[in-house]
Amino acid sequence: QVQLQQWGAGLLRPSETLSLTCAVYGGSFSGSSWSWIRQSPGKGLEWIGEINHSGSTDYNPSLKSRVTISVDTSRKQFSLQLSSVTAADTAVYYCVRGRGIAAATNTYYGLDVWGQGTTVTVSS
Amino acid sequence: DIQMTQSPSSLSASVGDRVTITCRASQSISSYLNWYQQKTGTAPKLLIFAASTLQSGVPSRFSGSGSGTDFTLTISSLQPEDFASYYCQQSYITPWTFGQGTKVEIK
Numbered sequence: 001q002v003q004l005q006q007w008g009a010g011l012l013r014p015s016e017t018l019s020l021t022c023a024v025y026g027g028s029f030s031g032s033s034w035s036w037i038r039q040s041p042g043k044g045l046e047w048i049g050e051i052n053h054s055g056s057t058d059y060n061p062s063l064k065s066r067v068t069i070s071v072d073t074s075r076k077q078f079s080l081q082l083s084s085v086t087a088a089d090t091a092v093y094y095c096v097r098g099r100g101i102a103a104a105t106n107t108y109y110g111l112d113v114w115g116q117g118t119t120v121t122v123s124s
Numbered sequence: 125d126i127q128m129t130q131s132p133s134s135l136s137a138s139v140g141d142r143v144t145i146t147c148r149a150s151q152s153i154s155s156y157l158n159w160y161q162q163k164t165g166t167a168p169k170l171l172i173f174a175a176s177t178l179q180s181g182v183p184s185r186f187s188g189s190g191s192g193t194d195f196t197l198t199i200s201s202l203q204p205e206d207f208a209s210y211y212c213q214q215s216y217i218t219p220w221t222f223g224q225g226t227k228v229e230i231k
Contacts, residue, residue: 044211045168045211045222045225046222061219062219099179103174103177104174106155106174108156108158108174108177110179111160111172111213117166
């Protein structure tokens, strides 16, 4: 049973860098992708980006210039950095496992394990 | 980006009611559509993937249908634990995008 445990600073000032880390317990780190997703009342659920065990990344173009997702396979952890935050970055941030799931003749991708969420507030 | 539009944004229903939520994609996504349930204060939970396949452990009163651009989530007989928000998400192409959500409330 895979579980994700995340942590990081919850209160930031504008222009600072958001930093969150997520640890993977109870399952394989390879064979899946590892995403960060945020949720705010104004923008709903927003996919930030993902990384796989080899370090290949894919970012949401809307945030790409400010986002870095990294991985430490030895510790089974992955991290999010979001630079130059503003109030618009205030949200609950989730780390999430993305997994290919076979159905019929195709493989489909689902976000099947979520961390507990971290509330990040940006305020001066 | 693919835009996902859900309707309604909220609904009121009673225990035992049949509930239907609709999700429309801005372009064809074949069957690359997932549904999630989110209860207040918790993370979303994957209910259905590939438009109609129930995730392990999800009760059979939940069902999904559709392909292309139009999809439906149905709860055949609403139970007290089903009062929550529901989101669709396309897994056809990144950036993965979500619908704005449907909140199912007690009538």
